[in-house]
Amino acid sequence: MSQFIAGYLPLFDLYLLHLGLAFSQYIVLRAGVFSLATAAFAGIGAYTAGIFAVNLGLHPVLGLAAGTLTGMGAALFLSIPLARLRGVYQAIATVAFIQIVVSLNIYSESLTGGAMGLNAIPKTVGTGVLLIAAVAATYLVWSIEKGRLGRAFDAIRQDEAVAASLGISITWHQALAFAISGALAGLFGGLEAYHSYALDPNQFGFHLLITVLSYVILGGRNSVAGPLIGTAILIILPELARPLAENRLIIYGIMLIVVINYLPKGIADTAIDTIRARRLKRREAAA
Amino acid sequence: MLSIDTLKVHYSGIQALRGVSLEVTKGETVALIGPNGAGKSSLLNTISGLVKPNSGNVVFEDTAITGAAPWAVTKTGILQVPEGRRVFAEMTVLENLQVGQTALHGREPTYGLDDVFRVFPILQERREQMAGSLSGGQQQMLVIGRGLMGGPRLLLLDEPSLGLAPVIIAQVFSALSELKQQGLTILLVEQNAHLALTASDRAYVLEQGQIVKSGASADLREDPEVAALYLGQG
Numbered sequence: 001m002s003q004f005i006a007g008y009l010p011l012f013d014l015y016l017l018h019l020g021l022a023f024s025q026y027i028v029l030r031a032g033v034f035s036l037a038t039a040a041f042a043g044i045g046a047y048t049a050g051i052f053a054v055n056l057g058l059h060p061v062l063g064l065a066a067g068t069l070t071g072m073g074a075a076l077f078l079s080i081p082l083a084r085l086r087g088v089y090q091a092i093a094t095v096a097f098i099q100i101v102v103s104l105n106i107y108s109e110s111l112t113g114g115a116m117g118l119n120a121i122p123k124t125v126g127t128g129v130l131l132i133a134a135v136a137a138t139y140l141v142w143s144i145e146k147g148r149l150g151r152a153f154d155a156i157r158q159d160e161a162v163a164a165s166l167g168i169s170i171t172w173h174q175a176l177a178f179a180i181s182g183a184l185a186g187l188f189g190g191l192e193a194y195h196s197y198a199l200d201p202n203q204f205g206f207h208l209l210i211t212v213l214s215y216v217i218l219g220g221r222n223s224v225a226g227p228l229i230g231t232a233i234l235i236i237l238p239e240l241a242r243p244l245a246e247n248r249l250i251i252y253g254i255m256l257i258v259v260i261n262y263l264p265k266g267i268a269d270t271a272i273d274t275i276r277a278r279r280l281k282r283r284e285a286a287a
Numbered sequence: 288m289l290s291i292d293t294l295k296v297h298y299s300g301i302q303a304l305r306g307v308s309l310e311v312t313k314g315e316t317v318a319l320i321g322p323n324g325a326g327k328s329s330l331l332n333t334i335s336g337l338v339k340p341n342s343g344n345v346v347f348e349d350t351a352i353t354g355a356a357p358w359a360v361t362k363t364g365i366l367q368v369p370e371g372r373r374v375f376a377e378m379t380v381l382e383n384l385q386v387g388q389t390a391l392h393g394r395e396p397t398y399g400l401d402d403v404f405r406v407f408p409i410l411q412e413r414r415e416q417m418a419g420s421l422s423g424g425q426q427q428m429l430v431i432g433r434g435l436m437g438g439p440r441l442l443l444l445d446e447p448s449l450g451l452a453p454v455i456i457a458q459v460f461s462a463l464s465e466l467k468q469q470g471l472t473i474l475l476v477e478q479n480a481h482l483a484l485t486a487s488d489r490a491y492v493l494e495q496g497q498i499v500k501s502g503a504s505a506d507l508r509e510d511p512e513v514a515a516l517y518l519g520q521g
Contacts, residue, residue: 148389151378155386158375165335165369166437167361167390222377280415 009127013195015235016130020137020188021208022215022227024181027141029221030150031177032157034087036209037078037094038185040101043204045071045186047105050118050193055111060124064190071186072179079178083171098209105201117200118193125194133191137184142224144180153177154222214252218259220266229268288313288472289334289365289441294343296326296333303329305496306343311441316463316473318487318504320480320517326496327476328370331443334474335367336360347441361390364440368433370449370476372426376419380410383418383433390437398435406462407432424455428462435466442466444475448482460486480517484508492517 024038045067052063078097082090105112112118144150152173155163164170193199211234219230237255241248263270289311296304303326311317319327332338334345336357345353347363375383384403388396404411407428413421418429427447434442447463448456456479463486467473477483484490484504492500492513500513507513 151382151386152389154378154382155375155389158377159373161337162369162373162375163386164357165337165361165367166387166433167358167392168386169356169358283415 011235011239013127013130015231016127016134017188017192017195018212018215018235019134019227019231020184020191021212022219022231023137023141024185024188025212026216026221026227027144027153027184028177028181029216030145030157031153031174032160033082033174033177034090035078035082035094035178035181036091036213037075037097038181038212039204039206039208040094040098041071041075041182041185042189042192042208043098043101043105043201044074045189046193046199046204047112047118047189048186049190050121050199051111053121053124053194054118060122060194063194064187067190067193068183068187071189072183074186075178075182076175078182079175082178083174095206095209098205102201102205105204112201113199115201117198119198121193121197121199123195123197125191130191130195133187137188138224138228140180140184141227145224149173149176214256216266218256218266220269220272222265222269223272225268225272226266230266233267288348289474290344290346291330291334292344292346294330294333294345295341296329296338297341298338303496304333304340304343307493307496307498309491309498309501311472311474313472314470315489316467316475316487318475318477318483318490319493320477320483320490321493323478325493327478327493328445329496330493331367331445331474331476334360335365335443337367358392361437362392362394364394364438365443366390366434366437366439366441367443368430368445368447370445372423372430372450374418374421374426374429374433376417378418379415380418380421380429381414383429384410384436387433387436390439394438396436397438397440400436403432403435406435406465424451424458427451427455427459431459431462439471441472441474444473444477446476446478448477448479456482480513484513484518 021038021042024041028035048070049063049067052058052066053060082093085093106115152168155168156170156173160170215230215234216227218234220226237251238248241251244251259267291307291309293306293308294304295306307330319330321327329338333340336355339354344351347365350363352360352363375386384400409425410428410432413425418426421429447459460482475483475487484507487504490504490507491498
């Protein structure tokens, strides 16, 4: 039994790490910002944390705090030009931002180790720390969602002009969503750095963007359960499909296409809607 | 209460308002009538801050709000009920009403949930339902209710009759007259001139971005030109 658990522990660690990134992506989409910059914020947080440990020899707690803050700072900085853009233009700008961060990590060799990556980072983060961070992130997102802030985000996403006319400041709320997104990605990037011994600049590029976005699309964009379920499915799936060897990615693609077509709200949100509709119908029948 | 002075607005070369001046006094219902594209909605959107004017002044109770951000305008107590029943479709009726409270910004509410439910009882019945699943009339009642939750001192109403069945329009307008009797000040934009002139104390006629006529609604109803152009008589 313990051997079985040990065998799947790396997978569980990956789930916890990516869950934080999924929430980072989720929270901006929730506020109606089509930003895909999570991968870049994670890269910034990871490299900051890595440099704190390797070059400066500082305590991991300091490194994680620095990673969180730089992720948040970068997000706030990016939110200024992005406030003038909408929809797909925001997406394009954030993809460009990811490329810039990847390039910076490759070219500032003296600081980041360049294309060779940042190596020999002491492993100070285990499953326990990841679990605490993931639970904290889930709780943060859940409490935002239940509160007034979440409702303001929903209003902005559903009808920006009406939200504005009801007294919700669009710029302020979207900057706030960005800051939370950047802080989450920075923190989990930092955790990644302290969990995996080494960082490679390309690990925070386009591939990570697609991976993280898929979690949210597959799981659902309108409830905290979405990223929880989407990330779980897409992390477990490649393991289950192991017998298919190289064809594993085909399963991944097919699954996304099927979900986007038949459950456009994502698996968790569709389930929640169905349950809610059924409960309402039962209550009406009783009344 | 609200005073607008030679307001001019143009979007990318198209002149929407060519120097509009008007006044709304506390407790009045003032109607703004005119054909499609006359600039009625542009005027409301400029007051609420969604559109920035090129020149002119908007003053609300001695505070200049010309070109202020929409959220700052709501702070003064000006609340806009947008055209086209724009509910938050993926929220419940109750959640829509709660979002409306954002506009209070710490001010005392003038209408609570109970007050809104008294004016529109159907909303209480449907409060757990998704707003997107309501009928058109119920959605119109919901957007008005949502506006009331923000503690309006001046309510800007954009085309509340648009696309509704006559019996529903009658319900909506009887609710408006109830609100008026409670002392609410309303600036009403309405294409249905007959309805607007019946529900209001005074009215302005807006054509091609300019006020061409104004006066007591009762007088405008008798005005031969208004009757011919807007009331379909003559």
